[in-house]
Amino acid sequence: MDIRMLTADLAAAAGYRELRRSVHSEPPEKALERLRAMSTDIRLKVLEMIDRAGMGHIGGDFSVTDILVTLFGAVLDVDPEQPDALRRDRFILSKGHSAAALYATLAHCGYFPQSELATFTAELSALNGHPNRRKVPGVETNTGPLGHGLPVAVGCALGARLRDDGSRTVVVLGDGELQEGSNWEAAMTAGHQRLVRLYAVVDRNRLQQGARTEETVGLDPLADKWAAFGWEVREADGHDHAALLAAFEPSTTGRPVAVIAHTVKGKGVSFIEDRAEWHHKVPDPDQVRAAVEELTR
Numbered sequence: 232m233d234i235r236m237l238t239a240d241l242a243a244a245a246g247y248r249e250l251r252r253s254v255h256s257e258p259p260e261k262a263l264e265r266l267r268a269m270s271t272d273i274r275l276k277v278l279e280m281i282d283r284a285g286m287g288h289i290g291g292d293f294s295v296t297d298i299l300v301t302l303f304g305a306v307l308d309v310d311p312e313q314p315d316a317l318r319r320d321r322f323i324l325s326k327g328h329s330a331a332a333l334y335a336t337l338a339h340c341g342y343f344p345q346s347e348l349a350t351f352t353a354e355l356s357a358l359n360g361h362p363n364r365r366k367v368p369g370v371e372t373n374t375g376p377l378g379h380g381l382p383v384a385v386g387c388a389l390g391a392r393l394r395d396d397g398s399r400t401v402v403v404l405g406d407g408e409l410q411e412g413s414n415w416e417a418a419m420t421a422g423h424q425r426l427v428r429l430y431a432v433v434d435r436n437r438l439q440q441g442a443r444t445e446e447t448v449g450l451d452p453l454a455d456k457w458a459a460f461g462w463e464v465r466e467a468d469g470h471d472h473a474a475l476l477a478a479f480e481p482s483t484t485g486r487p488v489a490v491i492a493h494t495v496k497g498k499g500v501s502f503i504e505d506r507a508e509w510h511h512k513v514p515d516p517d518q519v520r521a522a523v524e525e526l527t528r
């Protein structure tokens with residue numbers, strides 16, 4: 232099976248503008264169906280990119296896919312044709328190692344041609360292993376060194392407050408990433424400043440590189456930690472688009488919102504799911520075929 236043909240077909244079936252329109256005009260079930268189709272498309276693209284490049288972080292990519300799809304498919308107020316418009320929601324993928332999932336999502340939405348995805352990590356490609364704001368439209372800040380996305384997002388949210396333009400800032404963090412102390416300094420500032428339009432999403436897959444978070448530096452009770460730093464905390468199934476949509480409703484407490492998205496690292500392919508070694512293992516050709524079969528079943 233040629234997965235390139237397959238992903239192109241799926242992308243055509245769930246075009247970005249159509250998807251965005253449907254969120255507002257179609258019955259919720261129909262819109263959710265489209266988001267689910269977009270998630271399948273993104274996972275197939277990621278698989279294709281990593282297969283071609285021979286490198287990548289498939290576990291974290293599949294973990295965060297449904298979060299990215301919900302955000303870009305239905306939540307963020309952004310215009311791929313004007314990625315630098317002053318009034319726009321800001322999105323930061325702090326766990327920058329999941330760049331392939333971000334690139335596939337941005338391309339799906341029309342930030343750049345889907346054909347570019349084939350260059351992932353190639354020499355001179357804009358699509359490096361970690362996102363670069365100077366090279367990729369839609370990337371707000373460079374990420375990769377973990378622990379920097381939330382501090383930058385707090386700055387974006389303070390800027391939006393000064394502009395008073397109503398825009399939101401959304402940052403996605405890995406759970407292992409939360410072991411970086413810089414996050415808690417930023418969280419404390421956001422809570423103190425009551426940055427009500429700031430959302431921090433934790434991709435809570437309970438795995439980091441090579442091990443479980445709770446066996447490395449434990450994070451639980453994670454909701455209590457965010458609450459203690461002055462955040463409104465919401466918990467959601469990070470693979471349920473409807474639950475994620477609800478989690479991005481405006482704050483009801485005048486506080487920044489922490490969304491703890493309970494996820495499965497490698498979600499969608501059974502032999503990749505919840506296994507530490509699939510943090511950055513690359514599937515062999517038989518595994519690629521098996522993964523495509525499972526994702527399109």
Ligand SMILES: Cc1ncc(C[n+]2csc(CCOP(=O)(O)OP(=O)(O)O)c2C)c(N)n1
Binds near residue numbers: 436
């Ligand atoms: C400051 C820093 N230290 C170490 C790394 C290497 N590294 C890349 S991904 C990763 C694990 C991250 O785990 P988590 O945040 O839980 O991400 P996910 O499970 O979603 O892949 C590590 C240690 C890094 N990128 N930056």
Ligand SMILES: [Mg+2]
Binds near residue numbers: 405407435436439
């Ligand atoms: Mg993790």
